[in-house]
Structures are given as structure tokens and as C-alpha cells.
Amino acid sequence: MRNFFLMLTALMGLAAPVCAEEAAGDWSGTLGNIRVGLHLTKDSDGHYAGFMQSLDQGGVKIPLDSIAATPDTLAYHGVNAKLGVDGRYEGHWDDAQKAWVGNWRQGGLVPLTFKRTATADMPVARRPQEEAIAANPHPFPSEDVGFDNASAGVNLMGTFSRPVGAGPFPAVVLIGGTGQNTRDEEGYGQKAFVVLADALNRAGIAVLRYDKRGAGQSTGDYDAATTADFAADAEAAVTYLASRSDVDPKHVGLVGHSEGGIIAPIVAGHLPSVSFAVLIAGVTVPGDQAALLQLEALDRANGKSETEIWKELALLQQAYAVIRASKNPEDARTQLTAAARPLIESGAYSQSQADDTIALFTSPSRYWLLRYDPAADLQNVHIPVLAIYGTLDLQVPPAGHVPALRAGLKDNPDVTIVELPGLNHLLQHATTGAPAEYALIEETIAPEALKAITEWVTRHTTP
The missing domain is CATH 3.40.50.1820 (Alpha/Beta hydrolase fold, catalytic domain)
Known part of the structure; x- marks a missing residue:
């Protein structure tokens, strides 16, 4: 379930004219092809709290922390382990669009623009x-x-x-x-x-x-x-x-x-x-085989070509071989970091993408599962x-x-x-x-x- 935001990558947008706006309230935007909502509140001391929502996935909430809002800028960190979400948003106010224009960063950068919306427009899924x-x-x-x-x-x-x-x-x-x-x-x-x-x-x-x-x-x-x-x-x-x-x-x-x-x-x-x-x-x-079976099935469902699928599987097989042979997570992290260097230098992956992937593979839960x-x-x-x-x-x-x-x-x-x-x-x-x-x-x-x-x-x- 960790494929929610992980595969989205894009280039940063150009800066736009800035004016002042209060961040508190309800906002909506699109991240890739997924509609997201943003709800922010502000207390009497000026502190913000809030959450994002995956509007196309039942309104699942993504709690926010480290919210920093000025009349011109907005930034926050969002985490939902169930969805595999752990990223950061940074944006600025574009008065021409009447919107917060910025990027969601989790591995890569994904453009994300928020426009104000009514609370009643936030969908509530029926169960x-x-x-x-x-x-x-x-x-x-x-x-x-x-x-x-x-x-x-x-x-x-x-x-x-x-x-x-x-x-x-x-x-x-x-x-x-x-x-x-x-x-x-x-x-x-x-x-x-x-x-x-x-x-x-x-x-x-x-x-x-x-x-x-x-x-x-x-x-x-x-x-x-x-x-x-x-x-x-x-x-x-x-x-x-x-x-x-x-x-x-x-x-x-x-x-x-x-x-x-x-x-x-x-x-x-x-x-x-x-x-x-x-x-x-x-x-x-075995856990590494289970991960490959899942990736292959999901890639085919997402319409990837056989060439793309086998290229991705081959790369992961190499990474999983390192993990299986490693002495501990730290050893695996060192070897994977060295193996990723040529990919970063060639431009195939960014440093942040490599860091995020290595951190995931060497986390206690994933490292154990991949070797089980x-x-x-x-x-x-x-x-x-x-x-x-x-x-x-x-x-x-x-x-x-x-x-x-x-x-x-x-x-x-x-x-x-x-x-x-x-x-x-x-x-x-x-x-x-x-x-x-x-x-x-x-x-x-x-x-x-x-x-x-x-x-x-x-x-x-x-x-």
C-alpha cells in the first residue's frame, strides 16, 4: 500500500506573482491524477493544525505537522504510514491564480496547486x-x-x-x-x-x-x-x-x-x-519474491510495457540480493548507497529518490520482511x-x-x-x-x- 505517492515525479513549476493570503480554511488540488483536499485551522496564538485528504481514496486523512504559513508562503509535512505517505509540501501564494502553487516532495517533486473550496464540497464516502x-x-x-x-x-x-x-x-x-x-x-x-x-x-x-x-x-x-x-x-x-x-x-x-x-x-x-x-x-x-510479484502485478495493471516492468524488476532483484546477503540494516544501507551512486551520477535517479528508497528498504519492518x-x-x-x-x-x-x-x-x-x-x-x-x-x-x-x-x-x- 505504499505506492500511493512514491512513483510520482515531475519538474518544479515557474515562480508566479505573489500576494498575501490567509492559509486557514479548506483547499483542494490534484496530485498527479489524485484529488487531494487540505484543511487548515489557526488558533488564537497563530498556530496552525490540519490534514490532507485523498479525496479519490475515501477521504483518507493524512495528518500534518511542521506547518509554517505566512501570507505569502505555505509549507508542511504529512505522514500516513498506512498509505505509505511521508512527504513535504512547499508553496507560495499566486494572486493571479488565487491559489497556493508549489510541490509535493516524496522522492521526486510533484506540482501541487491548492485553490480554496467549501467544506461541503469535500466528498464523504458511503460505506x-x-x-x-x-x-x-x-x-x-x-x-x-x-x-x-x-x-x-x-x-x-x-x-x-x-x-x-x-x-x-x-x-x-x-x-x-x-x-x-x-x-x-x-x-x-x-x-x-x-x-x-x-x-x-x-x-x-x-x-x-x-x-x-x-x-x-x-x-x-x-x-x-x-x-x-x-x-x-x-x-x-x-x-x-x-x-x-x-x-x-x-x-x-x-x-x-x-x-x-x-x-x-x-x-x-x-x-x-x-x-x-x-x-x-x-x-x-519469501518476502523479496512477494515484493516482486506485487510490483509485477501492479505494473501490468498500470499499463507499463514489458520492457519497463523487467527493467524495474531486474533493478530491484539486485537490491534485494544485497539485502539478503547483508549482515544487518546498516551493512545493507552502506552497500545500497554505493550501488546507487552510478545511477545518481547518470541522472537515472535523484539523490532524494535513492535516499528514500534505501531508507525504506533498510527500515526494521521492511528489512525483516524482505529476508523472511x-x-x-x-x-x-x-x-x-x-x-x-x-x-x-x-x-x-x-x-x-x-x-x-x-x-x-x-x-x-x-x-x-x-x-x-x-x-x-x-x-x-x-x-x-x-x-x-x-x-x-x-x-x-x-x-x-x-x-x-x-x-x-x-x-x-x-x-
């Missing part, structure tokens, strides 16, 4: 499934809970919901995908885990969903964590869930999406108390497994992952693999499967996906 849940709250008891990963010194906060009655009930831990996710798996204007938890509760299953470490109300350093750390947090979630008097400790399972589909087999192999696992769009090949091979962890899973994929998933293409899943679980007698036609990485009905569609689709999770998950879990938790 019928979520709206139905909010309008007709289910009768299932729900409570905010907390539990600790004591070894890491992390306190994790979440929501526990269960069917009506005394129980004990079969239960699942929902494990989110890549990004600084909260308990609702909120992204692209959607709350996928709200919908999934509701469906499971209605099927008689208790649910624990929680904020990732460093996200929402959970403590810890998200940026310093790897998937292995998140797996340890999930183990703490299972231990907490099994300790509850209203939960049947013999029927505690895992439901993991994307990165959560990596975490679930790790946890299942470590904890005998886990009795089943559901892998949604689970990654089953899930084969051994899959072989350690001896409990029932449901693996569910959408045929239009371009981020975890089933053709690249299902064969590895079958191989890894070949000695497991209870494995069900379901490929649902026309669904994307988020299990929505899609047209192309491209991430740009995610927020434009009103559906949060396809009904047939919810049915496949709840019916399978029910079968494996009913005496």
Missing part, C-alpha cells in the same frame, strides 16, 4: 455495511480491554465482543495487515474489522481486535518493530483471550489479513492453545487452516502464493483454500483489483467472503 452496523447496533456485549506483551514492555488496547449469553464461546483474534493499524483495520475510508467482527459475532464467535503496537491506544514503538514483534503481540492477545471465563480455551483461533496472514502461522507454530487459523491474502513466499521465508513456519502449522484469496488481488496474487501455501501445508490434513472470483486484496468486488479502486468501492467486505469465513470457523468450533 453501506458499516452504516448498517452503526444504525442497527447488534445486541452483542462489547468492551474495551487491555493486555500486555510483558517481554516487550508493550500494553495493547483493543475491543472484545461476544455473542449474547454466558458462554464460554469459541473466539478469534483478528490480526491486521501492513501499516500502523488500529483495531478496526481502518484504511482507505473503511473499517474492515468492524464488519468482520460483526459477522463473526452473529455466527456465535467472540472476537478480540486490537490496536497495533504504537497505534491508537497501544503503547510501543511502531517504527522500530518488525513482523516478529507483531507476532509476539498476537501471542499475548491469544494468551489474554484464552484466560477469559467467557471464552472456550479449546477453541481459540486466529484470523490474519495480509501481514496478519504471515503472523498467524508464526503464532500457531509457537502456541499449542491455537486451534485453527484463517489466512486472508496470506503471503506464503515463511516456509518453515507453514510447515509447523498442524491445525485446521482456511486460506482465502481474491482472484483480483494484485498485492498478494494467488497464482504466486497458493502453490507455495500448498507445499508448506502438504502434511497438514485439514487445509481449505478458497479463491473468490472478482475480489481484490481487501476482499471487495473490484473491476481491476488496483489499489486505486479500494476507497472508491462502497463495499467493505464481500458477503461471500464473510460467509466463507464464518461458516468455516463455525464448522471447526462446533462440537
Whole structure:
């Protein structure tokens, strides 16, 4: 999901006449082919606060910091880890256009002009499934809970919901995908885990969903964590869930999406108390291969030529080979910096593009993932497994992952693999499967996906 702004590059525009303007208010513009909104407020002390919004991706907000506004200039920094956004805007007031004219910088420079707009013009995406849940709250008891990963010194906060009655009930831990996710798996204007938890509760299953470490109300350093750390947090979630008097400790399972589909087999192999696992769009090949499969699928969907695709893949294969052979992130950073120098000197890449890419590849989470091979962890899973994929998933293409899943679980007698036609990485009905569609689709999770998950879990938790 980190392809939101990363591939946009352009030349800086020419300066234009300047006059004075107050930055507070609502503004809109276009970044590449993506409409963005800008909302700024100013307090009595003259301090600014605000956010950008991806208007074509469900109005997802990008919090701003380091906002510096004068009557003639505007600058700020915006970050949204879920979208892979970490960039800076710098602009000036053009009185002729009645607009802030500048550039968004993330790797390259992308022209971005903001014109004033009315707050009412900011679109609000509809989410019928979520709206139905909010309008007709289910009768299932729900409570905010907390539990600790004591070894890491992390306190994790979440929501526990269960069917009506005394129980004990079969239960699942929902494990989110890549990004600084909260308990609702909120992204692209959607709350996928709200919908999934509701469906499971209605099927008689208790649910624990929680904020990732460093996200929402959970403590810890998200940026310093790897998937292995998140797996340890999930183990703490299972231990907490099994300790509850209203939960049947013999029927505690895992439901993991994307990165959560990596975490679930790790946890299942470590904890005998886990009795089943559901892998949604689970990654089953080595991390570097998964990244290449994703890039190839996305490039083809974006209409790139075969020459462009293979050139890009070849370059990344070289980078990933360095990462696999490196001793640690610092060693990888040194080698990649040296390898990038000829590309920078030739003009193929700018220094900032190279720096941003190297920083991403050597960050704790990405470095760990690129070197991780899930084969051994899959072989350690001896409990029932449901693996569910959408045929239009371009981020975890089933053709690249299902064969590895079958191989890894070949000695497991209870494995069900379901490929649902026309669904994307988020299990929505899609047209192309491209991430740009995610927020434009009103559906949060396809009904047939919810049915496949709840019916399978029910079968494996009913005496």
C-alpha cells in the first residue's frame, strides 16, 4: 500500500506573482491524477493544525505537522504510514491564480496547486455495511480491554465482543495487515474489522481486535518493530483471550489479513492453545519474491510495457540480493548507497529518490520482511487452516502464493483454500483489483467472503 505517492515525479513549476493570503480554511488540488483536499485551522496564538485528504481514496486523512504559513508562503509535512505517505509540501501564494502553487516532495517533486473550496464540497464516502452496523447496533456485549506483551514492555488496547449469553464461546483474534493499524483495520475510508467482527459475532464467535503496537491506544514503538514483534503481540492477545471465563480455551483461533496472514502461522507454530487459523491474502513466499510479484502485478495493471516492468524488476532483484546477503540494516544501507551512486551520477535517479528508497528498504519492518521465508513456519502449522484469496488481488496474487501455501501445508490434513472470483486484496468486488479502486468501492467486505469465513470457523468450533 505504499505506492500511493512514491512513483510520482515531475519538474518544479515557474515562480508566479505573489500576494498575501490567509492559509486557514479548506483547499483542494490534484496530485498527479489524485484529488487531494487540505484543511487548515489557526488558533488564537497563530498556530496552525490540519490534514490532507485523498479525496479519490475515501477521504483518507493524512495528518500534518511542521506547518509554517505566512501570507505569502505555505509549507508542511504529512505522514500516513498506512498509505505509505511521508512527504513535504512547499508553496507560495499566486494572486493571479488565487491559489497556493508549489510541490509535493516524496522522492521526486510533484506540482501541487491548492485553490480554496467549501467544506461541503469535500466528498464523504458511503460505506453501506458499516452504516448498517452503526444504525442497527447488534445486541452483542462489547468492551474495551487491555493486555500486555510483558517481554516487550508493550500494553495493547483493543475491543472484545461476544455473542449474547454466558458462554464460554469459541473466539478469534483478528490480526491486521501492513501499516500502523488500529483495531478496526481502518484504511482507505473503511473499517474492515468492524464488519468482520460483526459477522463473526452473529455466527456465535467472540472476537478480540486490537490496536497495533504504537497505534491508537497501544503503547510501543511502531517504527522500530518488525513482523516478529507483531507476532509476539498476537501471542499475548491469544494468551489474554484464552484466560477469559467467557471464552472456550479449546477453541481459540486466529484470523490474519495480509501481514496478519504471515503472523498467524508464526503464532500457531509457537502456541499449542491455537486451534485453527484463517489466512486472508496470506503471503506464503519469501518476502523479496512477494515484493516482486506485487510490483509485477501492479505494473501490468498500470499499463507499463514489458520492457519497463523487467527493467524495474531486474533493478530491484539486485537490491534485494544485497539485502539478503547483508549482515544487518546498516551493512545493507552502506552497500545500497554505493550501488546507487552510478545511477545518481547518470541522472537515472535523484539523490532524494535513492535516499528514500534505501531508507525504506533498510527500515526494521521492511528489512525483516524482505529476508523472511515463511516456509518453515507453514510447515509447523498442524491445525485446521482456511486460506482465502481474491482472484483480483494484485498485492498478494494467488497464482504466486497458493502453490507455495500448498507445499508448506502438504502434511497438514485439514487445509481449505478458497479463491473468490472478482475480489481484490481487501476482499471487495473490484473491476481491476488496483489499489486505486479500494476507497472508491462502497463495499467493505464481500458477503461471500464473510460467509466463507464464518461458516468455516463455525464448522471447526462446533462440537
